[in-house]
Amino acid sequence: MKKYSLLFLLSIFLCFALLFTSCKYGLEQFLFRKYDVNNRSTSLEKIKSPFEGSQPQNYKILLLADLHFGKGKTNVKEKLFSYLDELKSEGKELPSFALVLGDIADTGSDFEFNQYKILLDDLETRYGITKSYGIVGNHDLYNTGWLEWEKAVYPHKSFYWFSTQKFSWYFLDSGNGSLGSKQLNSFVTALKKDPSPKFVFIHYPLYRDDIFYFSLGDPRERAVLIDACAKYNVRAVFSGHDHYGSRFDYGPFEEIGVYSFVNNRNWSDGSWSILEIDETMGEYVYTQYR
Amino acid sequence: MRKFLTKISFCIILFFIFAIPLFSSSIKYEMEHEISGKTGTVSGIIIDLFNPFCSFTDTMYLKLFDANYFSTFAGFHFIQGAASFTLSPTWYFFKSNYFDAGVLFLYHFNAFYNLAIDQDFFYGLSFRAGTPNLVECLVDVSFMQKYTTIHSIAKSVPFFLNNGMAFKLKVKKQFTEKLTTSISLASYDEFYYPLFLFPIYALCFQYRLNEEWKLSTELALCYTDQFTLTSHMNTAVFKLGVSYMISKEQ
Numbered sequence: 001m002k003k004y005s006l007l008f009l010l011s012i013f014l015c016f017a018l019l020f021t022s023c024k025y026g027l028e029q030f031l032f033r034k035y036d037v038n039n040r041s042t043s044l045e046k047i048k049s050p051f052e053g054s055q056p057q058n059y060k061i062l063l064l065a066d067l068h069f070g071k072g073k074t075n076v077k078e079k080l081f082s083y084l085d086e087l088k089s090e091g092k093e094l095p096s097f098a099l100v101l102g103d104i105a106d107t108g109s110d111f112e113f114n115q116y117k118i119l120l121d122d123l124e125t126r127y128g129i130t131k132s133y134g135i136v137g138n139h140d141l142y143n144t145g146w147l148e149w150e151k152a153v154y155p156h157k158s159f160y161w162f163s164t165q166k167f168s169w170y171f172l173d174s175g176n177g178s179l180g181s182k183q184l185n186s187f188v189t190a191l192k193k194d195p196s197p198k199f200v201f202i203h204y205p206l207y208r209d210d211i212f213y214f215s216l217g218d219p220r221e222r223a224v225l226i227d228a229c230a231k232y233n234v235r236a237v238f239s240g241h242d243h244y245g246s247r248f249d250y251g252p253f254e255e256i257g258v259y260s261f262v263n264n265r266n267w268s269d270g271s272w273s274i275l276e277i278d279e280t281m282g283e284y285v286y287t288q289y290r
Numbered sequence: 291m292r293k294f295l296t297k298i299s300f301c302i303i304l305f306f307i308f309a310i311p312l313f314s315s316s317i318k319y320e321m322e323h324e325i326s327g328k329t330g331t332v333s334g335i336i337i338d339l340f341n342p343f344c345s346f347t348d349t350m351y352l353k354l355f356d357a358n359y360f361s362t363f364a365g366f367h368f369i370q371g372a373a374s375f376t377l378s379p380t381w382y383f384f385k386s387n388y389f390d391a392g393v394l395f396l397y398h399f400n401a402f403y404n405l406a407i408d409q410d411f412f413y414g415l416s417f418r419a420g421t422p423n424l425v426e427c428l429v430d431v432s433f434m435q436k437y438t439t440i441h442s443i444a445k446s447v448p449f450f451l452n453n454g455m456a457f458k459l460k461v462k463k464q465f466t467e468k469l470t471t472s473i474s475l476a477s478y479d480e481f482y483y484p485l486f487l488f489p490i491y492a493l494c495f496q497y498r499l500n501e502e503w504k505l506s507t508e509l510a511l512c513y514t515d516q517f518t519l520t521s522h523m524n525t526a527v528f529k530l531g532v533s534y535m536i537s538k539e540q
Contacts, residue, residue, distance in 0.1 A: 025519055031513075031523075032523075033520070033521075033522050036522035036523075037522060038522075138515070138518045138519075138520040139520075141520045142519075142520065175520060176514050176515070176520055176521060176522040176524075177488070177514035177515025177518065177520065177521060178514040178515070178522070178524050180522075180524070204515075207450050210451050210452055210453045211452070212434070212436075212452045212453055212454025212455065212485050212486045213454070213485065213486050213487065213515075213517045215485065216485075217484045217485035217486070217487075217488045217514065217515055218484050218488060218514070218524070219400070219406075219408050219436070219438065219483065219484060219485075220372070220402060222438070223402055223405050223406035223408075223438065223440050224405065226440050226442075226443065227405055227406070227440055227441075227442045227443075230440070230442040230443045231442055249446065249447075250443045250446060250447055251443045251445060251446025251447060252442075252443065252446070
């Protein structure tokens with residue numbers, strides 16, 4: 001009897017082991033991940049402003065979130081190019097640079113990150129968008145995808161900031177569903193020291209209506225982050241992850257959920273957004289396109 | 291604030307211990323109280339060093355008129371920068387040697403000093419199957435509501451609401467008369483209520499010194515979002531506890 005019980009338990013264990021190792025998302029890493037947030041994002045690094053030399057007073061930024069290259073879903077790439085072609089042909093201003101809010105790859109493979117590089121090459125050669133800044137999403141980390149992300153995505157670090165004439169721009173690493181203690185402490189310290197109005201970019205939403213998943217889950221971490229944004233002149237937080245963007249007004253600042261680049265429940269062909277910045281007035285306008 | 295909460299915590303625990311004997315002299319009852327003091331460290335989130343905590347809890351088991359079985363967990367927890375209180379009554383409407391089923395309610399209040407207040411409400415079901423000598427399996431599943439008030443934005447947003455779910459799965463085995471071991475997987479802990487699914491894996495040993503006194507130790511590993519499977523171990527908690535049992539029958 002004991003022997004059969006042991007065999008039964010062993011077969012259950014083997015089934016689980018097979019299930020975990022056969023999944024394309026690398027489920028065998030669900031209890032241990034070599035490059036976690038406390039190793040990836042230990043200190044906040046300042047990088048060069050996207051503008052070399054003179055800084056424009058008004059400019060546009062292309063915002064993309066949840067591209068999921070490799071997923072096999074349709075995306076909005078062709079429509080985005082048509083929109084940019086239209087701007088170009090009408091002599092209107094094109095985006096100066098692009099910000100990508102994570103989940104660039106679906107399973108963290110180099111093939112998927114190569115598709116991202118192709119998109120960036122197209123943006124550069126066809127529309128002169130030479131700089132694209134990325135942040136880490138949870139999908140980018142599957143199958144030790146961090147190593148591929150680090151190679152493929154500018155600025156090759158996951159916790160950084162830069163400043164323009166009036167604004168400071170902060171990019172956070174929430175790929176593991178948490179900022180981790182080191183990053184959170186560094187970020188709050190940096191916000192305290194910096195009096196400029198700020199924009200923050202993060203993959204996981206701080207709060208997404210009453211949904212109980214798809215947002216930062218640790219109550220203390222969430223409270224510290226929202227409190228710091230409210231106190232230290234953050235104008236807006238931009239997040240992705242749930243694919244179904246929404247805006248939430250916290251009073252001192254707002255959170256803008258950016259719709260996914262791939263098709264989602266609401267829009268069959270995905271979406272992109274444009275952020276218009278007025279450095280003189282210190283204002284911004286956010287518009288969603290599909 | 292901290293001193294006030296400490297005083298209140300002791301008053302409420304004393305009330306729970308003495309309420310039934312004081313106020314119900316005529317009814318027939320069996321009652322047990324397990325009063326525990328725990329201490330330990332939390333390593334990880336917010337403060338990256340070992341962060342000591344202490345908690346005081348009372349778990350009361352009450353059987354009225356040889357029929358309904360009622361248990362209440364009440365406790366306080368103090369850690370650097372926060373104090374919290376949990377009250378969780380469970381009423382077992384079905385009880386047998388091998389299987390119990392009940393309904394549970396849980397209220398958790400957590401004050402992060404000068405930062406935020408969290409309140410959690412659980413409405414759920416609780417089950418127990420098995421026997422202590424063989425193996426006991428305890429499961430509870432609840433609908434969870436989390437209300438969060440962050441002081442710095444309270445004028446604009448009085449509170450956030452997250453509707454969610456919570457569960458606990460615990461397997462317990464009594465190896466000898468004195469030693470009991472349990473392992474558990476849960477989406478919450480007595481004084482930690484993250485959003486779904488930040489799971490907590492725990493291994494616990496209890497050693498009974500005599501009828502009254504019990505020692506316990508627990509190691510809990512708290513992971514971040516395992517719903518999307520890119521979690522990492524965010525916090526490790528080590529607990530040491532001592533419990534005293536009071537039994538009373540009338």
